[in-house]
Amino acid sequence: MKFEELTIHVIPHSHLDLSWGGGYWLCTLASMDVMLRLLNCLKSDPEYKYTIEHVYAMREFAAHARRSEVNELIEAIRDGRVDVSGLYHGTEENLPGPENLARQFLLGKGWLKRRFGIDTKIAWSMDTPGHTLQMPQLLRKSGIELYVISCGCAGPRLFRWTSPDGSEVLTYTIGAYNLSRFLGLRSSIDEMKKKITWYLEWIGDLINVKALILDDGGDWSRPCLETLNNIRRWNEAGNKPTLKISTTTEFYEAIKGEAGRSPLLKGEMPTTWVYTPTHYPNVAVWNRRAEYSLRAAEVMETLRMILYGDGLYPKSELTRCWEQICRVMEHNWGGRDGDVVGMEREHACRVAYHVGRDILRSAIEHIASLIEPNGEGLAIHVFNPTGSLGYGYAEENIDARMYGGEFKGHVYLTDSDGNPVPIDLIERIENEDGSLRGFKIGFVAKEIPPYGFRTYYVRDSDVEVDVPSALEAFENGIENEYYRVKVDGCRVSEILDKIHGRNLVGDGFFELTAFSDRSIDLKDNIGEVLGVEEEGKFRIKRGKAKAKIIIESSILNSHVRKEITLYEGLRIIDLSLALDWRGPRYCQLRVNLPFKFDGKYVYEVPFGRIILPDKIDYWAPYGVPLRYDAEQMERFRWPNIESLKGLREVQNWIMMEEDEYRILLCTDSPTYDFRGHLQHVPLRTVYSCGDPLLFYNRRGSYKWSYRIITGVNINPELEGILFMTPLETVFSWRRDLCRARRMTPKLPHEYSFIRIDDENIVITALKRAEDDGGIILRAYNASNKERTVNIKVKVPFRRVYEANLLEEPIEEISAGRDEVRLKFKKWEIKTLRIII
Template identity: 25%
Template structure:
C-alpha cells in the first residue's frame, strides 16, 4: 500500500467511526417527565411526599448541589417487540436509576474534564415491554463527577468563587437500540486506537485500514448493515498477540474520593451509583471482576441502601467482587499519626472480616501524596504485606525506577509493591494506554504481567460496559499486550513467586509534587493532631477502670470520625469549602466528646474536692514544666502533697510549675492566700535562666541563643531567627496542592512590630509579648522560657487575611550538618540538607511531625511544633511552613484566626540522644486537668524505658482485656520494663491472634526491641 493510499484510507476510517455514534438508535421517543426538586437528598421511600412538576428536555431543574427525583414514563410501541431497548438519560449531573423496589440499578453521569470516555448516558434495558407503559425512577444530583463548575485559576474578583451548576434535563429518551452498531463502534475503537501505537507504516496497520475501508463499504451508510460491516473486521481482530507480549491483569476499579470536589454527603450516593452499576456488569459479563476499597464506603451503602449491600455481599462471596485495602478510607499518609495509621487498619480490616468474612492482605492507596518509611512495618503487622499505588509516577523531577519491587521500611520490614505502569487508576482499556504501559514496565524480564486499573472513579460508576467489550477484543490481539480479568490478590501471589529477582527500595517514598498539602487547611490539621493526642489520653485513663465500664462504642464512633477526615483529599487541604464546613464541625464535636469521656473517667476514679485540681499524664515519661490552673486560683498558694508549688498569675492566666509522673497523677490544692504575680520586665528583650540566654530585637526576632552549659551560640551573627517571611504563593497548577520551588524568590514581606514589646517575669517562667504586622495580617506572639528549661515556646495567634501568600518562620543555626533529623510516625528519618542530586533538590519541602532537628556530633537544635507538617531543611536553616491562602478549590482556605505553638530547643548531643523527642511529646500532650477532683489511680501497665514509647493503651476490640502498644523510637536495640500484674500476650495490630506469652516476675516484665520495632500485647489476668 502506497503512503498516499494509506493516508486516504485512514482518514476515511476515522470519519466512518465518527459518524457511527449518531445512529446508535433506530428510533427513540421522549420520556414523559416530572421532577420533584429538593435542596438535600430525599430517600426513595419519601420521594412521593412532595410536589412534582412537568419538565421537558432542555429545561433547567436545579442549581449547585440540589437534588431531584424524576418520574419518567412512556408508552412503548408494539412494533418494538423483541428488539433491544435502551434508555438515554442526561440530567446535567450525576443520576441514579432505581428499580421498582427502590434498589439502585445504574448510575448515569454527565461529561468530565477527562474526556468523552467518562460520560455515561446509555443503559441497555434487560427486558422489552413493548406495547406497555413503562415507568422509571431516577434520582438526580446537580453536580458532576468533579462537583460543580469552578475556575481552577480564579481572579480575585471571580463572580462564582464556590462554583456554579445549572442542572438541565439535557436528554430523557427511550428507544430501539442498535446493539450490533454499538458493537461495531467498539470494534473500530480498538482497531483505530491500535494504529496510534503501531509503527507509522507496517503491514499490521495496512491490514487494519484496509479492513475498516471494506467495513465502510459493507455498511453503505445504512445502520441495518452493521453486522455485515463487523464481518469485514473479523480477520484483523482475530490476529493473536505475539509470544512475548505481556499480560495486563484487568481489575475493574472506581476510585471514589471520600470527600473532595463535593461534600461527603454526596459520596454516599456516588458509592451507590458505582456499586449498582458494577453489580449490573457482574451479572452481564461472566468472568468480570470488580474491586473497591474503603470500608467507610461499604458502610454508607449498608446504612442507606441495604438491598444493594446484600447484592454486593453475594458478589464478594462469589469471588467476582474483590475487597481492597486494609484501611478504613484511603488515608493520607503524611499527616496522620502512627496510631491513626494503625487504627485505619484495625477498623478497616475488622469491618471486612466481620461483614464479609474476608481478610484483605493489601495496602491499597493509589492516590496518596507520599508514603513514610514507617508504613511498611505498620502494614505488615496489620496483615497487609502487599502494596499498590501509582501516585509516584506523578513525581515532577525524578522518575521512580521500579514498578514491581520490595519496599523496605525503617525497621527492615518489606512490602511487595506494585506500581501499575499505565500510571493511572482510571484506565479506559485501549491500546494507546496498554502498549506504552507494557513498554515502560521496568521489571519485564522478571514477570510477564502488570495490573491495569480501569474504570471511571468519583461517582462515574466504575467501568462502563464499553470498557468490558474493549477488554474482550484485547484479550489476545496482535500489537497489544494480552488482557484478562483477574483479582489483585491472585496477581500478588503470582508476583511473590519472583521475589528473589525483584529489586528493593529503602526508606520513604517521597512524592515530588503536591507539597502544599502539608500546610493548607491548617485548622483541620491542628484539630486532627489535637484529637489524636486527646484520644490517646482518654483511652489510657479509661483503662484504669474496670473494663466492663469502658465506653467502647463511643470511642469507636469518635475514632471513625477522625479516620474519615484523614482521607487523602480532606486532611491534605485539597477539598472544597463544603467539605471543611463539615470537617471542622465534626472535629469540634469529637474533641468535645473525647473531653467528656476524660471527665467521666476522672469522676469515677477520683474523689470530689473543691479545693483541688488533679493532673493526669498519659505519657510514659515524666512531665516537667508549666501547667495552667483554674483562673480563680490566682490569689492562692498551691501545694502538691505538703510542699509548695511555684505559681504565677498573669491576667486571667494562672500557671504552676509541676512534675507529673509518667502514666500518673498529681493533685494540687489551694492553701491559704499568697499572690504570685507577674512582674514587669526590665525593658531589655532578654529571656534567661541558669541554662541559656535568649536575646530578641524589637520585631520579635531571635538574635542570640547562648547556651551557658555548652558555651555555644546557636544563632549566626547578623542572621536572626524566628524570622517571619511572607511569600507570593502561585503554583503552576493545582493551587491548594502545590507550592513551587521558585516561591523562595518571591518574598514579599517580613514581620514588623506595631507596638512596644511587653516583658514579664514570674516564679514559673519569663516571657515577652510581641504584636507584629505582616502583609495584611496580624501576629501576636507570647514567647516564654521556664526557669529550668532550654525550651523556648512561641505561642502564636495569627489573624490571617491574605490571598495566595504563604507564611513561614525560619531558624538559621550555627550548625553544620549534611543531614537533618525529622520526626515521623513511629520513628524518625534523616534527609540530606544539601542539593547534590536531583533527588535531594526535589525535597525542598518535606513532611515532619512533632520536630525537625539539625545536629552536629556534640550539639544541635530542634524546632518543635504542635500542629504543623511542612518544613524546608536546607543548609543550616529550619524553615517551618505556617499558613497558606490558595483560592482553589476552597475560596476561603485558612482565612481568619489561627493559634499554634512552636518551640526552639538547643541541646547537647545529636537529636536522638537528646531531650528533643521527650520535649516534643510534652508539647503535644500536656497533662489533662480535672478541676474539683483529687487522688490518683493505677493503670494496668506502666512502661519504664528510655527509647520505647507507649503508643496506645486501650481496651481490646473483641476481648475483655486491655491492649498496650509500644514503639522503639531511638533506632537502636532497646528494652523496656513493664510494671504490671498481667500476663503479656503478643498480638498483631488487628488483635486477631495470640502469640508468645510473657509472665511478670515481681510485677515486672522486660521486653526487648529491635530498632524502630512496634510491639502490641494483650494484658491478661
Template identity: 20%
Template sequence: MKRKIHVVPHSHWDREWYFTTSRSKVYLMKDLGDVLDTLESDPEFKYFMVDAQGSLLDDYIKWRPQDKERITKLVKMGKLVIGPWYTQTDQLVISGESIVRNMYYGMKRCESFGKYMNVGYVPDSFGQSGNMPQIYREFGIEDTLFWRGVSDDMVEHTDFNWKGDDGSVVFTTQIPFGYYIGGKIPEDPKENDEFWEKECLEKAGGRSATRHIYFPNGFDQAPIRTNLPQLIKERNEKDPENEYVISCIEDYIKDVKSEKPELEEVQGELVIAKHMRIHKSIFSSRSDLKVMNTQIQNYVTNVMEPLLTISYNLGNEYPHEAVAEIWKLLFENSAHDSIGSCISDTANEDVYVRYKQARDIAINLVELHSRLIATNVKNSADMTFTLINTLPQKREDTVIVKTYVPGGKFAIVDEKGNNVDYTIIQSRDLTDYVLSQIITIDPSRKFYIPDHVFEVTMAIKANDVPALGYVQYSVDTEKDSHKEMEEKSVLENEYYTIEVEKDGSLTIVDKENNVTYKNQGILVENGDDGDSFNYSPPRKDLEVFSNESESSVKISGSDVYSQAVIHFDMVVPENLEERAEGKVSVTMPVDMTVALRKGSKVIDFNVKVDNKGLSHRLCVVFDSQIVSAFNYADQQFGLIKRPNYYEKEMKLYMESMNNRSEKKTGIQELANWANDQSTWQEPPISIEPTQSYVSLTDGKTGVAVIPQGVREYEVLDDSKIRLTLFRTYGFMGKENLIYRPGRASGERIIETPAAQLLKQMEFNFGFTTYAGDINDADIDTLAKQYDTNMEVYTYAEFLNGRLIFSQREIEGKNDIVHSLFETEGNLVVSAIKKAEEDDGYIIRLYNGKDHRNLDDKIKFNFDVKEAYYTNLREEKTEAIKVENNTISVKELSHCKFVTIWVK
C-alpha cells in the same frame, strides 16, 4: 510465552474533593448499586474492587440496609473485593497510630461481610511513609500496590521489593501511569487497537518484571463498565499472542510471584515526583485545619486513650464505641485529599465539622473520666486539683491550666503536705456567673462556697507526678503558695536565659552547655503563587522580616513561669500583583509570646496572627549556628534522616533540561525547568513533613523545633530550620507553577477564598538546644512529653452544677496517689489503651533513636496474670515472661515498634 494482562475493574472513590461527601454518597448509591446488579447477573464479570475502603460500605448500607446480604454474598464469593482500609489514608501527614487504627477498623468492618483483600492498596496517596512495610507486615500483609513516589531512576521494573526503615520487606507493584490508565477503553476498532497497544502493552507493561501486566480499568468515581467482559473477549480474539483476563490484585500478585522473578529493592520513604506528582508542600495547605489535625491526633493518643485506660483500671467503663466514633471521624479527614486540604471550601467546611465533632467527644470523655477519677479519691479537702499523667514515666513539669479558683490568697498542697508553687498568668472575676450555676441534689448538705470565684490561666509547678496515674493536690485557703508575676528584663529558668533584642529577635543562652544562639525566632513573610496542592514561589517575590518591622515587648514572670510578649506590625504586600511591584501596604499584626516554665528544657512559642494579606506564607526561622548536610525528624514510629538538598535527584532533572545546577537551585533555574514539560512532574524540593520534631546537629551541639500545628519544615543553608506557620492561596488548582509545571492539579476554575485565611490564627511550637548527637539529646522522648499535656481536673462542690453537669456525691475510696505502670527505658510510647476484644491492656512502643538498639522494662502496679507480644490485629504471637509484675521488652532496632498485651 504469552503476556497476561490482568484487567482489574475498580473505581477510585474520593469521598470528597471538588465536591462534598454528601454528593459522593448520593452517587455511590447509584454506582455501587449498579456494581451489585452486574456482579449478580453476569458470571463473566468475575471481580470488582471497591477502592479498598470499608467506609464506602458503611455509607452505602446506611441508606440501603436492604442490600447488606447482597454485599455479603458477593464478598464471600470473591467477586466484590473490599478492604483492607477504612478510608484511603494519607501516609505522611497522618500519625502512625491513625494509619494503624484505619487499617484495624477497616479489616474489622470488612470481615463482618466475609473477607478483605490482604494487600496494601494505595492508588493515590501523595507519597509512601518509610515505615509502611513494617505496618503492613504487622497486619499480616506481604504485598502492596501503589502509584506515587518511585521513579525509573530508582528501580528498573515496576515489580520490586520495598524495604522499610526497620528492615521489613514487602513485595510491591507500582502502577506506573496511575490507577486510571485503563479506565477509558474505546470501542472504535482502530482506536481500540491503538489503546491496547500503547496504553497497555507499551506503557503499563513496559517495565513489568514478568510477563504479567497490571492494567486497572477505572478512574475517579468511575461507574462499572458493564460490557467489559465482551471487550475482553473481543481483545483476546484480535490479539491471540497475548492473554487478557478480568482479574483482581491478589490474583495478579500470585501470578507474578509464581514466576519467581529476581526483584530489585528500594528502601525507606518514597517521595520522588518524576513520573507523578507528590505535592510536596501540601503539608501546610489550609493551615488552620492542619493545626486541628495535629492537636486532635495528639490529644486522642497521648491523653484520651491512656486516661481512659487509667479510669478503666479504677473500675470505670471503657467507652469503646465512643472512641471508635472519634477515630472514624478522623479517618474521614485522613483521606489523602481531605487531609491534604486540596478540596473545595465547601468540602473543607465538612472537614472542620468532623474535627470539631471528634474534638468535642474526646474532650468530654476526658472531662468525665477525669471527674470519675478525681471524685473517687479519699480526700476531705473542699477543693482539689487532680493531676493526671498519661505517660508511663514520672513527671516533673510546670503545667499550664485554665480553671476556676477562689478569690484571695490560697495554697496548693501536695499529698505530703508541702506547698506547691503556682503563678496566675491571667484572671477575670466570674463570681456571679459561677455561683449562679450551682445545683444541689441534697439542698440540706452544707459545703464550701467562696466569696469570689475567678477564671484563671495558671502555671502549677508539679513534682513527682506518678507514671500513668494521678496525684491529687488540695487547696488550703489559710495559706499562700502563689508566686507573683513581676516585670522582668530577661526570661530565665534553670536551662536558658533569653534576651529580646531591640529588633524583636531573640538571643538564647544555653546555660548548661554555655552556647549562645543569636537571631532566633525571626518571622519571614513571602509570596505564595501556588494552590491547594503546592506551595510555589512567585516569579517576582518580596520577603518581609519581623526583625525589620516595628516591634514592642513586655516581659514579666515569676520563679515558676515567665513570658515575653513581642508585638510586630509587619507591613506586607496586599496581593501577588503588589508584591511583584515591590510594594507593601497592609499591616499584619503579630503577637509572639515566648515563655519559659520552671524545669522545662523546651522554650514555648505562641504566635497569634491577624492575617490581612493574600496569597502569601509566614514562617519562623531558627539558626542552629552549625553546618550539617542532613536533618533529623520523626516519621510514623521512628526517626528519619533526610538530606537538606536532594543533590542526586536535582542533578538528574537538571540534566534532563541541559541546564546543570550547582550547589543550590535558584528561582530562575526552577522557572526554566517549569517551562520544560518533558522533565519531572515536580522538582525534588526539600520541604518536608515531620510528626513531632525536626533537628540539626553536628554531633557536638544541636537544636530542635517541636511544632504543634503545621508540621512542615525546610532546612536553609545547611544551618537554619524554617518552620511553616501558614500559607494562603485563592484557587484549588493553578497552571504552570514554578514548583509544578503544566496542567493544574485539581480544578483550576474553583476559587477558594476561605483558603486565603483572612482571620486571626494561633500557632504553638517549642524550641530546644542540646549537647551531643541526636541520640544523646533524647529529642524523641522530649517531643512526646512536650506534646502530652498533663490533665488537671479542678473539683469543688460549688462547681457541681450546670457549669460541669451536676453529679451525685461519691464517697471516695481510692488512694490520693495512683500509678498503673511505669517504663524504665528510652523506648517511646505510641499507644496505651484497653484491648479491643478482651479485658487486657495494649501498649505499643517504638525505637525513636538513630540506629541505636534499645530495650525496656515495664513495671506494673497490679498483679499481671499473663503478657504477650501481639501483631497489629491484637492477636497474640509470643508469650512474655513476667517476674514480680515486671516484663522485659525485647531489644528493638532502628524504627522498630512492638505491641504488648497484658492482663
C-alpha cells in the same frame, strides 16, 4: 523481557474519593452509584471482576444500600470475583499521627473482618502522593501481603519495600491510575494496538515481572463491560501481550512466586503534596490535637475502668471520634466544594478534641476521688497521661471557702515532699460583695510520674511566703537558669543557651515573610516578596513561675501576635504565633527559623524518624525517574520534583544534630522547608487544581505553637508527645458523682500506673479492645538497637498475647502477675492484648 511473554492483568476499579468531586454526601452518592452498577455488571457477565479501593466505600454501602444488595456484594467477594483493599481509605500517610495511621487498619480491614468475616490480603493506595517509612510494617502486622500504589516509586514495577525493623511487603507501582482510558481499553481495538505497544516501550526498563497491572478506572468511574468485551476481542485476534481481566488477588497469585527476585527497597516515599496542610491550617493543627486528646482519654479512662471494676467504657463515643479524624486524613484536600469540606473537617477535629477532653476530665476526676492526700492544705492532683516523666505549666482555681475556716489572706504551694513551689497569682476571684471567693494560680509541675499523678498542696498564711525563682526580666528580654531571650525592636536578637554558651538563632528568627505564589495548590512556585513583618511593639510579663515576651506586629494588613515563654526550672522555650489573616490571594506565608548549627536534620514520621537525605535515588511521583536533570524534568513536565529536595511533612518534631549537641524544635503543624535555613510554611492562598474558581483565601484566625529544647541527652519522641499532651489538674471533684460501685483501692498522693524501664520504648495506645475482651497496649522501639524491656502495669494479668493491628491475638507471651518482658527489634511496633 519480550513483551509477547507478558500477561497484562486488567483490574477494574473506581477511585472513590471521599470528597474532591464535591462534598462528602455528594461523593457518597456517587460511590453508591458505582457499587450498584458493579452489581449490574456482575449479574450481566459471570467473568467480570473488580477491586474496591477501600473499606470506607463498603461501610457507606452497607449503611445505605438495601440488605439484599449488600448480601449480593458480599457473596461476590466471597466467590473471589470482587476484592476489597484493607485500608480504611486513601490516607495521606505522612500526615496522620501514629495512632491515626494505625487505626486506619482497625477501621478498614478490622471492620470488614468483624462484620463479614472477610480477610483481605491486599491493599490499594491510588493517587496518594507519598508513602511513609513504617507502612510495610503496619501492612504486615495487619495481614496485608500485596500493596498496590500509583505514586512514589521511580524504580521497577515490582519490589519488596521494607521498614526499619526488617518487615517486608510486596509492592507494585502502577505509576499512575486510569491507564485503561489513556490506552483505549474502553474505546477500540485499533486504539489499543497503537497505545499499549507505545506504553510498554515507554516503561520497558521498569518491567521486571512477567505480569503487569493495567488499571481500569478513574475518579468515580462506573464499572463497564466494554473493557471486558475489548479484552476478549484483543485475545481472540491473537494480539500480544495477553490481556486478562483479574482481581488484585489473582494478580498476586500470578506474581508472588517471583517476589524473591524483586529488588529490596527501603525508606520513605516523601509526599509531593507537601503543601496540602497549608490550605486548611486549622484542620492540620486540630487533627493532631484531637489525636493526642483521644489517646490521653483512652489511657486514663481505661485505668479508671480497671480501678472501679465497673466495665463501663465510652467505646462508641471514642470510635466515632477516631472515624472522623481518620477520615479527615484522606488524601484529597480542596476540590469542588472544598471550602465546605474544609469547614466540615475542622469541625470534626474540634469535636473529637473536645470529646476526648470531656472523657479525660471525667476519668481523672474519678481517679482523684480515690487519692488519699497526706499533706497539709488542699490537694491539687496533677495528672500526666504520657509515658515519660511529665512537666509543664499548670493552672488551677482555688476555692477559698474549702478551707473550712477563716482564710488568712496569703496562699502558697508545696510539692508532695513539702518543698515550696513558686506560683503566679493569675486572678483574684471575688464575690459580688467584694469578699474573697478564691484565686487562680499558675505553677510549674515537675517529675509527674508516667501515666500517673503527683499531688501539690495549697496552704494559706498570715504573711506572704516568699519563694525564690530563677526567672528574671529586664528591659528587652527574659531569662531563667537555662536560657536568655533578647529582642531588639521587636526582632528576636538572641536565644542564648546559657549552659553551652551559644546563641541558637540567626537574623530574622521567628519573623514572617509573604511571597507571591501564582501556582495551584500542589505545586512549588515561590515568587517575589509580597510583604515582610512590620515593626510593632513588645511588652514583657514576668511572674515567678512563667515569664513571656509578647510581640504584636502586622504583615499584609494582618495582625500578628507572638509570644516567647520561659518557665522557672524548665529547660524549654515555648513559642506561639497567632495570626488574624486578611492578606491577598496568590500568597505564601513563611515563618523563618534560622537556627545556628552545622550538622544534619532529623524529623519525625509516624512510628519513626528520618535523617534528611541529600538526594533521593528512586522515589518520585507517578513513577517518574528521579535524577534531577533538566532533560527528564522537561520530558515528564513535573514541576514538583525539585521540591522533593527539601520540602517535608513532619510529625511532632525536627531535631538539629551537631556532634553531640541537639536543638529540638517541637511543632503542631506539618509543612517545613529545609532548603537553606529552616522555614515553616503555615498558609497559602492559591487555588485548587480540583476547582480553578476555588481560592484558599483563608481569612480568619490561626494559632501555631512551637517548643525549643537544647542539650545532649534529648529523647525527641517523648518530648514531642509531652508537647502535644499537656498536664491535667484536679483541685476539687464531685464526690457524689465519683462514687465507686465496688470496693476500690485507695491511692497514695503520688503514683504511676505503668512503668517501662527503657525510655526508648514509646507507648502510643492503651485502650479497651474493640470486642471488649481485654486491654490493648501498643508501643514501639524508637531506636536503632534491639531492646529487651519490662513493662509493668499495676493491674493483675491473667494472660498476655501479642496481637496484630486488628487486635487479634497471635501468640501468648509469658508474663508475671503485673509485668511482661518483651524483646523489640529496632523500630519494631508491638501490640499487646492483656486479659485482666
